Amino acid sequence: MRVPIRIAGAASVSALMLLAVGCAGGPGAGKAKPGATEAVTPAEPLPMKATPRPATWTGTDHKAHQLRITPTRLARGSDSDLAHIQLDDEFKGMVPYYLTFSYTNTGKDTVSDVSPERNFSVNGADGQAAEQLSLFRSNPMATDSGLPPECRESGKAKLAPGASAAICGIFMLPKDGQPATVSYKDDGGDTLIWRVGGGKGGASAGVLPAGKPADGITTDSRSRPVSLRITPKGVRTGSLADLSRFDLDADEKKLVPFYVTMQYRNSGKYDLLPSMSDGVALRTVGGRTVKKLTLIDIGGPGVSQCPEAVPHKMVKPNGTVTECSIHLLPKGDAPAAVLFDGEGEGSEPVTWQASAGSGK
Template sequence: MAGAIAGALLVTGCGGGSDTGGGGTADAAKKSDQKPNASAPSVPMETGAKKAAWTDRDRTRQLKVAPKRLVQGKQTDLKRVRLDSDVDGMVPFYLTVSYTNTGKETLTRPDPENNFTITLADGTPGRPITLMNMNPLATESGVPKECDKAGPASLPPGSTGEACQIVMLPKDRTPAIVSYTDEASGALMWKIGDGEGYAGTNGLMTVGQSADAMWQDDNRDVPMTVTLTGMRKGDIGDLGRFQLSAAQKKMTPYYVTLRYRNTGTHVLLPTMQDGVGVSTAGGQQIQPMTFMDFSTPGNGVGSCRSAVAHTRLKPKSSLTMCSVHMMPEGDQPVAVTFKGEGRGAHQFGWRVP
């Protein structure tokens, strides 16, 4: 998964110091009073190398990749960097990774570090940022020394390179997983600590618990309650009647069942499966897929079916619906989310076993 690039300029180069773009500025006229962060203790994590693919300009190369070191930084490390508003107030984590070229061709300007990220126990991914190596006064920043250089410009067969990825995470949250994702090889994961990330503090409900939500029908807000009643793993053979892409044939279907109760005074067209998502350990959000099977009422697969077309959910009535989510190879679900529509709509979720 390619990392998102936040608007950060100057200070240091990290895993791609030769980049020339960016969406912000830093104060280059003042010398940072931060001391180097090189002696900061590493966060314990798994570090075993794994076979991976790296897709570059529609070409897939073979690698072995591994996280090597993870250091939690401080907000003040980047105080002279103008960051995008969506990472403002977050804390930097410095992830050093290694990658070995197991193919037969030399790699030019490889950047597989951009496929790494860090996720929380609820599947929320961190936000990777790139800092541009343009400031000669940046050597005294709080960024670890291994992040103060770019990865190798080329990587011959059998050679190993290292690079650093800076990932921003919410303050006071504990990371659970380091993940590497590529479209050609799915997801690879390494646990941080016990891999739980203090899951009990992440605000997720458990299966069977309910939450208030809002959904719209004919531009009218209709209140309801939503309850996760179950989630089960399927088999790709369940979808044998449907035409799947080569990538989808490598995926695993998961079936999510939710019960909706109309607590309003107006009928509701049951399209609520559009608000359902599955958060994964690899930091992805998997939306439902629609499978049309005209042999039986409703849409879906086998016992996982959505509402019959043109039906309405009446006030004070309940309806159970099931959605199909295709999990990429190597990844796994950690939470089910629901986001409503209309006034006051918000997202909430449940932790899955």
């Protein structure tokens, strides 16, 4: 018996951000700034190999359609590109990146309402996915901005067999951020990855080197805060055969298990139940945040390749415990960072770089 894994989406699509002059926006929508002047700054292309990939897209007809998708250009924009737009506070201090891609219907039937842009993500080196914006393409203000031509128009929603179209997606990243990958969440289950530049994306602010000890906070059985000294010990690639005792569903059997091993030292005042791994998640190269897989195995041997806790007893002050958590990733994706999100007053998430295959 098991509790299914929860996989967060690669990137959330914001409310519609660009409204025609005189239109009223709904809750959370951006509004045009009256009288704003616009200084056009050409977008700066980033190195990315435009490799076509076969992909699956599922439409409103609930049928799988075969496409060929090709990211052709990723460019860094400027604040001035959106000078007329009143963005939500969460986008303040962020800059737009424009991802242009083409898509071709490689199937035998005409595809209607096709919108593969929803499955794309632009991701930092730590696996943090950018926020995707949706714009009304009919706004005349956009024609004079620094937006690439494809970002001023809608793509073709209907494609005959062999027909192609191009469209642009807009992704918001912090000014000090830098993309490392472009990914496509294939409706067939896999993740397609394209590297940007060297694929490293530079150092990510707030991300610690793999294996570096750091402080965190959790709570005891009485909800009292307890400080921790946390040391990541590694990320390993597992096998579905390791989980053969458990009843995985059909979708989970398409995924690849990864094992995250962490050591915790109780630097607080109270005893702790060894359950700190509940706060561990993997961020992936494809922009997902994947929490641990919870397996119900009362009195059973568990998964020998990834023991829940060693030793399996209360962790007293100054005591240590090593815990392992299981995370299921789509084929084609890989770990980018390990995240510990603790509990209690003053608790802050801690993030480390991850390297698949380490810690064996």
